[in-house]
Amino acid sequence: xxxxxxxxxxxxxxAEGAIAAGVRFFAGYPITPSTEIAEIMxxxxxxxxxxxxxxxxxxxxxxxxxxxxxTGKKVLTASSGPxxxxxxxxxxxxxMTETPCVIxxxxxxxxxxxxxxxxxxxxxxxxxxxxxxxxxxxxLCPSSVYECFTLTITAVNFAEKYRTPxxxxxxxxxxxxxxxxxxxxxxxxxxxDRKRPTCPPEEYKPYQIGESLIPAMADYGTGYKxxxxxxxxxxxxxxxxxxxxxxxxxxxxxxxxxxxEDEILLWEETETKDAEILLVAYGSTARSALEAVNILRTxxxxxxxxxxxxxxxxxxxxxxxxxxxVKKIIVPEMNYGQLFLEVERVCKDKTQVSGLFKxxxxxxxxxxITAKVREVL
Amino acid sequence: xxxxxxxxxxxxxxxxxxxxxILGEAxxxxxxxxxxxxxxxxxxxxxxxxxxVIIDDKTINYPKVVIPDLLLAMSLExxxxxxxxxxxxxxxxxxxxxxxxxxxxxxQIIEIPITxxxxxxxxxxxxxxxxxxxxLVGLTEVVSxxxxxxxILSRIPKGxxxxxxxxxEIGWALIK
Numbered sequence: 001x002x003x004x005x006x007x008x009x010x011x012x013x014x015a016e017g018a019i020a021a022g023v024r025f026f027a028g029y030p031i032t033p034s035t036e037i038a039e040i041m042x043x044x045x046x047x048x049x050x051x052x053x054x055x056x057x058x059x060x061x062x063x064x065x066x067x068x069x070x071t072g073k074k075v076l077t078a079s080s081g082p083x084x085x086x087x088x089x090x091x092x093x094x095x096m097t098e099t100p101c102v103i104x105x106x107x108x109x110x111x112x113x114x115x116x117x118x119x120x121x122x123x124x125x126x127x128x129x130x131x132x133x134x135x136x137x138x139x140l141c142p143s144s145v146y147e148c149f150t151l152t153i154t155a156v157n158f159a160e161k162y163r164t165p166x167x168x169x170x171x172x173x174x175x176x177x178x179x180x181x182x183x184x185x186x187x188x189x190x191x192x193d194r195k196r197p198t199c200p201p202e203e204y205k206p207y208q209i210g211e212s213l214i215p216a217m218a219d220y221g222t223g224y225k226x227x228x229x230x231x232x233x234x235x236x237x238x239x240x241x242x243x244x245x246x247x248x249x250x251x252x253x254x255x256x257x258x259x260x261e262d263e264i265l266l267w268e269e270t271e272t273k274d275a276e277i278l279l280v281a282y283g284s285t286a287r288s289a290l291e292a293v294n295i296l297r298t299x300x301x302x303x304x305x306x307x308x309x310x311x312x313x314x315x316x317x318x319x320x321x322x323x324x325x326v327k328k329i330i331v332p333e334m335n336y337g338q339l340f341l342e343v344e345r346v347c348k349d350k351t352q353v354s355g356l357f358k359x360x361x362x363x364x365x366x367x368x369i370t371a372k373v374r375e376v377l
Numbered sequence: 378x379x380x381x382x383x384x385x386x387x388x389x390x391x392x393x394x395x396x397x398x399i400l401g402e403a404x405x406x407x408x409x410x411x412x413x414x415x416x417x418x419x420x421x422x423x424x425x426x427x428x429x430v431i432i433d434d435k436t437i438n439y440p441k442v443v444i445p446d447l448l449l450a451m452s453l454e455x456x457x458x459x460x461x462x463x464x465x466x467x468x469x470x471x472x473x474x475x476x477x478x479x480x481x482x483x484x485q486i487i488e489i490p491i492t493x494x495x496x497x498x499x500x501x502x503x504x505x506x507x508x509x510x511x512x513l514v515g516l517t518e519v520v521s522x523x524x525x526x527x528x529i530l531s532r533i534p535k536g537x538x539x540x541x542x543x544x545x546e547i548g549w550a551l552i553k
Contacts, residue, residue: 007398007405007413117417177414177440178398180405284440291438366439 072219275304511548
């Protein structure tokens with residue numbers, strides 16, 4: 001056996017990934033099925049001179065990590081449905097102020113308190129549009145314990161590099177299950193730090209835009225004085241009601257994500273080269289879909305799997321190309337059809353898209369997917 | 378080796394998830410692929426609880442048990458709820474101190490008074506899960522006794538080694 005092989009939970013892999021990426025500040029409020037992440041951070045961060053704070057609620061937790069991020073820390077919070085709903089206002093503030101932060105959502109069945117220990121994928125659209133107003137956002141979706149580790153690192157790197165909130169969207173199955181993993185060593189992990197100003201403090205303009213479209217971010221308490229506001233603001237950081245300033249800020253925020261889209265969009269294809277039936281699935285459901293592909297292939301049915309790893313922004317160009325080559329697309333999801341809407345929007349001119357939706361607290365089993373494939377064939 | 382799917386069921390607080398983790402860790406020690414998952418209600422104690430473990434040489438895609446090769450049932454509710462889902466010629470281990478009058482023609486049924494033995498021989502019912510996982514490994518030989526012992530010792534709280542190893546021996550002796 002490999003000396004490094006361990007049987008660990010997805011939630012633990014997520015916490016360890018955050019630490020490996022340099023997260024040294026966690027604020028949160030415990031909620032099933034995400035609680036283990038807070039527990040592990042509370043044990044591990046003090047050993048690394050980091051800080052763990054259990055706040056009075058989720059709103060405060062989200063605000064707290066934004067504050068810590070402004071001082072230069074890499075930050076994380078973790079929650080589930082009801083808690084993520086509460087965080088939304090502050091997430092919008094992080095979008096507007098371009099504050100790097102990572103929010104882990106271990107999805108449970110909703111709405112409301114719903115099913116605390118039941119798996120679901122019902123927060124996909126909330127991740128995209130949970131906070132009000134137009135805003136770009138990044139959401140990553142792991143399918144395995146190993147990927148909980150690697151994608152949390154990616155999420156922290158994206159947050160730092162692009163100055164944005166990033167969601168890591170686990171589901172209860174991926175968060176709670178244990179799998180054998182051999183995690184990479186620290187020297188095999190790429191860690192990205194945010195760009196900081198190189199000018200003297202008196203010359204610093206916090207939202208001065210260079211070619212990168214990503215303004216340099218000064219740590220509070222280092223002599224750089226700047227104003228942070230959820231109002232539209234100009235390059236000094238102070239509020240502005242000037243339509244040209246507002247328009248420019250909006251356009252730049254959108255252009256920033258477009259500029260780095262090639263780096264942000266992650267996906268995986270399995271058996272898609274000659275596929276006639278394409279499954280589009282993510283999170284734990286992608287594992288059922290992969291098993292379904294294996295079963296269908298042994299029966300001579302040419303099935304393949306497209307697994308978006310970055311679900312927001314949605315990797316639509318590559319999927320559109322694939323859609324032009326297949327006869328049918330099926331989207332299995334543990335919700336009433338959320339990413340399905342996106343797949344349908346992208347692919348409906350190219351091929352027929354059907355959904356397989358399940359919201360009874362149970363996972364979608366491979367034979368349910370194979371049955372659906374045989375039905376549409 | 379063949380793929381093994383185990384379902385360990387009972388009520389919350391009986392240590393079934395811990396038993397599942399120990400079984401999984403024993404398989405990791407032997408270099409096998411493992412996925413362990415669970416389902417339980419919002420209650421901390423009581424309520425139906427199950428832990429599932431899949432052990433294979435190959436990559437495991439779907440992480441949940443479809444139909445188990447072996448079912449452990451440590452409560453009447455669990456036996457009623459899960460007792461009909463078992464592979465043809467599969468194994469059902471019943472804690473006969475909790476379950477009586479159970480029948481399933483498809484499976485080989487092994488009745489062991491697991492909780493009573495834990496109480497009588499060790500004086501602590503909380504080691505019943507170790508007796509159960511020991512009997513399970515003895516029956517299936519899915520991992521070796523040595524790997525199981527190693528996994529138990531690395532998982533249990535310090536100071537409980539003696540009683541847990543005694544539980545391991547009791548479970549093993551029942552089968553072998």
